[in-house]
Amino acid sequence: xxxxxxxxKQRQWVAEAALRVIQRGGLEKATVRNIAEEAGxxxxxxxxxxxxxxxxxxxxxKLIIERIEERFSSLSLNGPxxxxxxxxxxxxxxxxxxxxxxxxxxxxxxxxALVYPELRIMTDHMYDGLTKACHYVVDTLVAHKLAxxxxxxxxxxxxxxxxxDGLAIHHIMRPQQLPTEKIERIxxxxxxxxxxxxxxxx
Amino acid sequence: xxxxxxxxKQRQWVAEAALRVIQRGGLEKATVRNIAEEAGxxxxxxxxxxxxxxxxxxxxxKLIIERIEERFSSLSLNGPxxxxxxxxxxxxxxxxxxxxxxxxxxxxxxxxALVYPELRIMTDHMYDGLTKACHYVVDTLVAHKLAxxxxxxxxxxxxxxxxxDGLAIHHIMRPQQLPTEKIERIxxxxxxxxxxxxxxxx
Numbered sequence: 001x002x003x004x005x006x007x008x009k010q011r012q013w014v015a016e017a018a019l020r021v022i023q024r025g026g027l028e029k030a031t032v033r034n035i036a037e038e039a040g041x042x043x044x045x046x047x048x049x050x051x052x053x054x055x056x057x058x059x060x061x062k063l064i065i066e067r068i069e070e071r072f073s074s075l076s077l078n079g080p081x082x083x084x085x086x087x088x089x090x091x092x093x094x095x096x097x098x099x100x101x102x103x104x105x106x107x108x109x110x111x112x113a114l115v116y117p118e119l120r121i122m123t124d125h126m127y128d129g130l131t132k133a134c135h136y137v138v139d140t141l142v143a144h145k146l147a148x149x150x151x152x153x154x155x156x157x158x159x160x161x162x163x164x165d166g167l168a169i170h171h172i173m174r175p176q177q178l179p180t181e182k183i184e185r186i187x188x189x190x191x192x193x194x195x196x197x198x199x200x201x202x
Numbered sequence: 203x204x205x206x207x208x209x210x211k212q213r214q215w216v217a218e219a220a221l222r223v224i225q226r227g228g229l230e231k232a233t234v235r236n237i238a239e240e241a242g243x244x245x246x247x248x249x250x251x252x253x254x255x256x257x258x259x260x261x262x263x264k265l266i267i268e269r270i271e272e273r274f275s276s277l278s279l280n281g282p283x284x285x286x287x288x289x290x291x292x293x294x295x296x297x298x299x300x301x302x303x304x305x306x307x308x309x310x311x312x313x314x315a316l317v318y319p320e321l322r323i324m325t326d327h328m329y330d331g332l333t334k335a336c337h338y339v340v341d342t343l344v345a346h347k348l349a350x351x352x353x354x355x356x357x358x359x360x361x362x363x364x365x366x367d368g369l370a371i372h373h374i375m376r377p378q379q380l381p382t383e384k385i386e387r388i389x390x391x392x393x394x395x396x397x398x399x400x401x402x403x404x
Contacts, residue, residue, distance in 0.1 A: 026317040028230055104316055111313035114306055115228040127376060155391055162368030169367055189357055
């Protein structure tokens with residue numbers, strides 16, 4: 001009887017192996033041979049699942065985005081509103097090992113996407129997601145009347161967006177200088193600065 | 203008579219060629235052959251100036267840092283104080299072609315430094331410079347009594363630091379979404395938010 005292999009599961013298995021290889025050695029180590037070895041497959045069968053390196057990398061990026069989306073759908077946002085919006089932002093920050101690994105690998109993709117436009121679709125997808133999250137955060141604070149009425153909303157959305165990405169990069173580059181507790185404190189303090197004094201704690 | 207070649211100038215010439223190669227094709231295109239061709243030199247003479255790729259890349263990173271330092275030393279900081287500190291931050295942002303090119307190439311170095319610790323010395327050097335600039339900005343606002351007295355200075359320094367890097371990355375990834383005018387407006391607005399209302403305009 002022929003062995004039945006779940007094609008989608010196998011692709012995911014390969015992509016996860018690729019992410020580990022990239023984290024350890026960067027994109028230049030993401031050769032078919034290295035990834036096949038890490039996945040415990042032959043080079044031939046790896047080529048069966050991914051016909052080009054671009055296809056494999058795009059799949060890896062999609063996998064990272066899916067993981068973030070999964071974390072989102074499992075978030076229990078049931079208040080207080082201030083804590084909920086904070087939780088939303090924290091999903092994009094390297095607060096644990098998984099998220100740190102994702103960010104580290106993602107940095108390589110971002111650098112590569114600067115010169116390979118075919119990878120832009122995925123980086124744009126990620127940036128759209130983070131942009132949406134930042135809009136959600138500001139709009140939710142406004143909708144619940146927690147936000148100071150004088151806020152320049154467009155500016156606040158861009159500011160949170162830049163702040164989140166800047167903190168993420170500084171943590172993965174120099175975790176000692178910017179430990180996760182400090183990231184959380186900065187996000188918390190920043191969000192509070194957008195809120196009416198008596199409302200943020202409610 | 204033997205040809206006299208200025209060794210330092212020639213190294214700089216090679217590094218500049220390397221930066222162009224990296225900007226066009228990313229680090230993976232930064233091979234000895236490609237860089238020699240771009241510089242109009244033989245592979246042999248390039249090897250004479252740089253004995254390893256790590257040495258060449260480190261030199262390229264140093265070149266970028268030197269360029270930023272040169273821009274700094276030519277800044278005429280003679281007030282108003284608010285405009286001066288803004289100018290300091292703008293040196294780290296991709297406001298023109300040169301700075302955009304530097305940032306794009308730097309992104310590749312940062313991604314590579316995550317897996318090659320020998321490149322960390324240079325990324326640390328850059329991050330130390332940006333950190334120092336952020337401290338300077340906040341401390342100067344305080345020293346000139348422009349800053350709101352209730353500011354949490356340590357937090358404000360970290361926040362500016364993250365903001366500058368986040369804005370820089372978002373511009374090089376998606377210049378249409380975050381044009382330079384918008385970057386300047388965000389930096390301006392952020393700095394104003396740290397100042398006493400009547401002082402920022404002075």
